[in-house]
């Protein structure tokens with residue numbers, strides 16, 4: 108049995124020498140067996156929010172159209188790597204086979220697992236799509252996937268519904284980063300605070316900044332804004348479009364004595380919020396872009412153009428122990444747990 | 453005289469409510485006078501490296517083709533905002549008029565200045581292009597530009613040739629960020645270390661990490677690699693393509709006992725180096741993407757895909773006192789000063 112590369116380069120068809128994520132095409136032939144791989148029987152695809160939205164728009168809101176686009180992408184690329192948004196998502200299934208060199212990871216056939224790695228680099232073969240659920244950006248499928256040695260996966264806990272776990276693990280990187288970037292007394296602004304990653308960021312910020320700190324949520328969808336208010340984790344919730352930089356600035360400014368926030372998190376799943384996030388931050392503050400719809404140049408040139416000396420971060424979807432961190436955060440708050448369960452299962 | 457908005461929204465034609473950088477089109481009619489603006493007679497455009505390269509490729513290497521593309525963009529958008537790369541550059545000229553509300557900034561008509569703000573948000577009107585200089589990505593032009601109240605500009609010092617100052621100020625944000633992100637004893641990798649921003653990053657890293665630290669330069673162009681070696685600021689210079697993540701990893705790994713670098717700076721002006729930068733960094737290290745050709749999703753999903761817990765930064769072109777910091781860095785080293793002068797004037 109060939110070992111295969113821990114980074115997965117043995118599955119790259121084109122271009123030669125590329126790593127799996129930037130590659131145009133992966134080999135999804137699972138009759139080939141590698142000792143470093145774990146092979147999973149795939150049951151559910153949890154598509155990245157920006158990607159799902161793009162496919163919905165491209166097919167006029169028709170779920171069958173989304174299913175057809177996914178099947179086409181996987182057939183052409185050997186992975187669900189949306190060619191327009193560049194993003195993926197993750198998946199849920201049952202371990203079918205564990206390569207000899209992957210045995211030390213502790214998984215055995217039959218384990219229910221979720222990948223903590225983007226679909227944009229996971230070799231995937233699809234037999235068919237059983238259902239499309241736009242509300243949770245999920246598809247039920249029959250298929251197989253390979254997990255490389257460096258790709259994190261997690262066993263599904265049994266105290267929560269699987270679909271909720273999947274939805275949470277998809278944005279598992281968010282809360283741990285917030286925990287690192289703010290502390291007691293800080294003011295934190297969350298753009299898109301009523302969405303999935305936004306709720307986790309706001310909840311984590313609340314427990315970090317404490318009583319003396321301030322958490323400000325910005326959310327455009329009134330129902331989500333109401334849900335957020337009901338949780339009681341924000342000091343202020345502004346119902347407005349985060350793409351309007353001047354409106355965001357004018358909402359945050361009076362709440363921070365004109366100073367701006369210490370930390371701004373962008374969790375909005377549409378393009379065009381880079382500058383709003385920058386304008387909401389204080390001088391030498393931090394702006395963390397979690398949303399995949401962020402434009403690198405809009406952020407870099409936006410800050411430069413208005414002479415704002417802030418630290419700009421690209422959201423890293425991986426952090427040590429991020430799965431456990433995020434599941435614990437939700438377990439620790441019954442209202443948050445209930446809201447998440449109601450929405451994402 | 454109308455005041456105009458400090459952020460420059462009074463010059464936005466489309467879309468309504470946008471800020472000048474993301475706007476599709478700005479008003480470059482300078483018969484309209486605003487009290488917050490400084491109007492400059494433009495002499496030289498210093499085009500962003502990624503943008504210049506794209507225009508060169510699009511016109512088959514013909515300088516007249518680059519001039520035609522610039523004139524077309526400025527006519528259509530009212531600014532030199534490359535529609536393909538999304539990037540700009542900066543300019544040099546003489547102050548023509550200072551609005552009443554901008555007088556406190558201390559500039560007077562006749563001052564020779566450089567804008568420290570991207571051309572992608574600077575209202576610009578061009579009469580003609582006099583010359584195109586591919587070696588320095590500069591164009592000599594006749595035209596006018598407006599500088600908003602929040603847009604940093606700098607008086608040109610008289611102890612250096614103007615074109616050198618312009619070239620340095622274009623990447624003035626680089627060295628100050630390096631100074632913040634590393635300290636004594638650290639190992640720093642610079643990708644594209646022989647280029648303009650790369651040289652400044654390597655020089656700054658050298659003085660920050662000290663004797664016990666290590667500076668590793670990666671540069672694909674052999675002449676630039678030789679220039680870099682001759683400066684003596686790097687402990688190691690590897691002549692290789694930074695787009696090859698495995699080659700970069702294999703070069704850095706033995707120099708760091710397999711650990712990876714504390715800080716990796718990407719200064720390479722081509723797409724596709726995101727993953728190489730991540731692979732060169734240690735666990736919990738920092739990766740700073742200065743190059744405008746960086747893809748947000750490639751960096752975010754790349755790190756997640758290989759389970760690397762690193763902090764990823766978007767290069768902010770502005771930092772407090774960045775112009776003075778960068779000019780001082782070059783003044784402090786005669787060999788660096790001479791190399792920069794030889795190349796960029």
Ligand SMILES: NC(=O)c1ccc[n+]([C@@H]2O[C@H](COP(=O)([O-])OP(=O)(O)OC[C@H]3O[C@@H](n4cnc5c(N)ncnc54)[C@H](OP(=O)(O)O)[C@@H]3O)[C@@H](O)[C@H]2O)c1
Pocket residue numbers: 155156157158194277278279280298299300301302303304305325326327328331347348349350374375376377397398399400422423424425752756
């Ligand atoms: N870095 C990573 O590893 C990683 C992993 C997973 C996801 N992500 C990214 O994180 C982002 C958010 O994902 P998610 O799952 O949290 O999505 P989500 O649940 O759809 O959350 C997005 C939130 O933003 C709101 N919103 C949309 N447009 C807005 C606007 N103009 N102004 C204010 N609020 C607005 C949405 O409201 P509506 O419901 O009205 O649209 C929703 O509440 C996505 O872009 C996704 O790509 C990143």
Ligand SMILES: NC(=O)c1ccc[n+]([C@@H]2O[C@H](COP(=O)([O-])OP(=O)(O)OC[C@H]3O[C@@H](n4cnc5c(N)ncnc54)[C@H](OP(=O)(O)O)[C@@H]3O)[C@@H](O)[C@H]2O)c1
Pocket residue numbers: 407411500501502503539622623624625643644645646647648649650670671672673676692693694695719720721722742743744745767768769770
């Ligand atoms: N954030 C900001 O405010 C800001 C401001 C200005 C510029 N920038 C960005 O910074 C980047 C660098 O600008 P610069 O003026 O320093 O450009 P530059 O002088 O052309 O430097 C780029 C260097 O990278 C080298 N290089 C190119 N391809 C390579 C590869 N595959 N492997 C290794 N080295 C390679 C180049 O060599 P060759 O000569 O052989 O191509 C050159 O030495 C640009 O992308 C620019 O957009 C950012």
